[in-house]
Amino acid sequence: KAGVTQTPRYLIKTRGQQVTLSCSPISGHRSVSWYQQTPGQGLQFLFEYFSETQRNKGNFPGRFSGRQFSNSRSEMNVSTLELGDSALYLCASSYRGYNEQFFGPGTRLTVL
Amino acid sequence: KQEVTQIPAALSVPEGENLVLNCSFTDSAIYNLQWFRQDPGKGLTSLLLIQSSQREQTSGRLNASLDKSSGRSTLYIAASQPGDSATYLCAVSYSGAGSYQLTFGKGTKLSVIP
Numbered sequence: 317k318a319g320v321t322q323t324p325r326y327l328i329k330t331r332g333q334q335v336t337l338s339c340s341p342i343s344g345h346r347s348v349s350w351y352q353q354t355p356g357q358g359l360q361f362l363f364e365y366f367s368e369t370q371r372n373k374g375n376f377p378g379r380f381s382g383r384q385f386s387n388s389r390s391e392m393n394v395s396t397l398e399l400g401d402s403a404l405y406l407c408a409s410s411y412r413g414y415n416e417q418f419f420g421p422g423t424r425l426t427v428l
Numbered sequence: 429k430q431e432v433t434q435i436p437a438a439l440s441v442p443e444g445e446n447l448v449l450n451c452s453f454t455d456s457a458i459y460n461l462q463w464f465r466q467d468p469g470k471g472l473t474s475l476l477l478i479q480s481s482q483r484e485q486t487s488g489r490l491n492a493s494l495d496k497s498s499g500r501s502t503l504y505i506a507a508s509q510p511g512d513s514a515t516y517l518c519a520v521s522y523s524g525a526g527s528y529q530l531t532f533g534k535g536t537k538l539s540v541i542p
Binding site for chain 2: 320322347349351358359361364372374404406408410413414416417418419420421422424
């Protein structure tokens, strides 16, 4: 069965721009979570979606937003990019959220 | 606020040695605990999931234990191989606002020397 896929794998943007990242969960999984990984802060929770509803959001500014579609695919958007947004963005899927989490390969975002 | 600590931050062992990685968490009200490995620049690979009602899980050369009351988990790797070299991350899942987010430790970077 196919794993979690994320596109694009790499992105280079400049400060002030906006970016959209995409995540396709494992077939049948309805929960999608997003995490930011940086060398200094490690892995931090951004938000979780279940059946097109955001169930929880981490401690990130409003520039970070997301959504989930009826086929469980999810997108996250970062507006007005800052240098500190450079990170590996990871998406995880699970059947209902409390089950085993499976991660995608990540999107490496570099902000210049 | 849940905090997860992993000790040591880095570990170097000769091939064939058995080793233990440690994980501790501050709030015992967890739903489950998951161990992952991460290779440089890659995503996370799930190794083992332990439900809060379980004491241990085994998969091949890996064995993970959970002591929820003391807030500790260990990952035991038997007969280590160079291919085991990676960063190992521990994460606890807890229910907050109807969602099950993971809180991660900073990881243990393991190097297995041939």
